[in-house]
Amino acid sequence: MTPSVLVVTVTYNSADTIAPFLDSLAGAGRVDEVVVVDNASAEAAEVGAAVSAAGHRFVELDRNAGYGGGVRAGVEAATSDPDYILVANPDVVFAPGAVDALVEAGEQEPGAGSLGPKILEADGSIYPSARRLPSLRTGVAHALFGRIWPANPWTVRYRAERETETRRDAGWLSGACVLVRSTAYRELDGFDPGYFMYFEDVDLGARLGQAGWRNVYVPEAIVTHTGAHSTSGVRRSMEKAHHDSAYRYLSRRYSAWYFAPLRLAIRLGLWGRLWWVSR
Structure with missing residues (x-):
């Protein structure tokens, strides 16, 4: 039986990105249900109209629940019981076959709780989306030197920038686009809503690892992150x-x-x- 996939994205003033997101998703592989959650933004009506026109489910929250909270609301609003949950930012564009490639890797790697694609920036460069978990020493050094000395050894090790072309395990995968096995998601109760924005993906990767699941980077699946429109x-x-x-x-x-x-x-x-x- 072909595995089923639920796609959840969380929008915030994302009227300019939701249509390209949905258009690219249509050619990315089998998707059984799409839920778009808007975090009480000024452009909710425009986003809702685009989502409805595409035939998908739209959920408008009455408050900004943050990224993790929005994802949880989307999963709860779904009518299906999927094998996989694909969480992605609304400013992501999927390459043809990207979803199928992630699901195929999930079937090949039964111990994988999450699987992440190769993420390209708008200029075509590779975003380091499959990183090691930050230790205190690495985290402090990255925070101090990451912007003024990007090539410092602590940042390079943490970001694993030179390990982008082969499938491998990671400490955590970027929440900009990550496929989570439904069994693992429900075992851990999904994203921690206590993280309003940022680190919810680091936390999920850490908890998956502690529970015995793997976080697997899948470079044959490719998406492009066009830019953080909702936070710019x-x-x-x-x-x-x-x-x-x-x-x-x-x-x-x-x-x-x-x-x-x-x-x-x-x-x-x-x-x-x-x-x-x-x-």
Whole structure:
């Protein structure tokens, strides 16, 4: 029996990207149901009209539930019981056969809880979407040097930028486009809605690994991420969300009582970095 696929995307002022997303999805492979969730944005009516015209399900939330919360709402609104759940940003364009390639890899890799495609930037460069889990040392070094010295050894190791052409295991896969086995998704109760934006994919990858599942990078499946349209106008608030999510992830990883001084140091360091990058 051919595996079934549910596609969930979360929109926020995404009227200019939803049509290309849906058009490309039509040629990407077998998809049984598509649910589009709008996070109470000003363009909800336009997005809803485009989704309805394409024959898909549209869910308009009465508040901005964040990315993970939006995905959860989409899964809950689905009428099918899929084998796989494909979560993708609305500013993604699928190459022909991309969904089928991910599903085929999932059938070949039964231990894979999540599978991620090769993600191209709008200029054709490869986005490092299959990364190692951030340790404290790597995370601090990446935060300090990632922007001013992109080729520093900690960032290079964390981003695994030189490992883009072969199928391999990763610590986590980018939530911009990731296929999650339904069994694994429900076992872990999906994305943690406590992450408003950012790190929900890191957290999911970590929890999948802890539960014995693998996160598998599948470069034969290709998508293009055209740009973060929904966040481009709110850079400062998104920087804050990124730092808040980083603290949530690291503080939970180092949650023992004796790590209290470390958690304080992480909090102060992130506050300082937030001030620096958004000053």
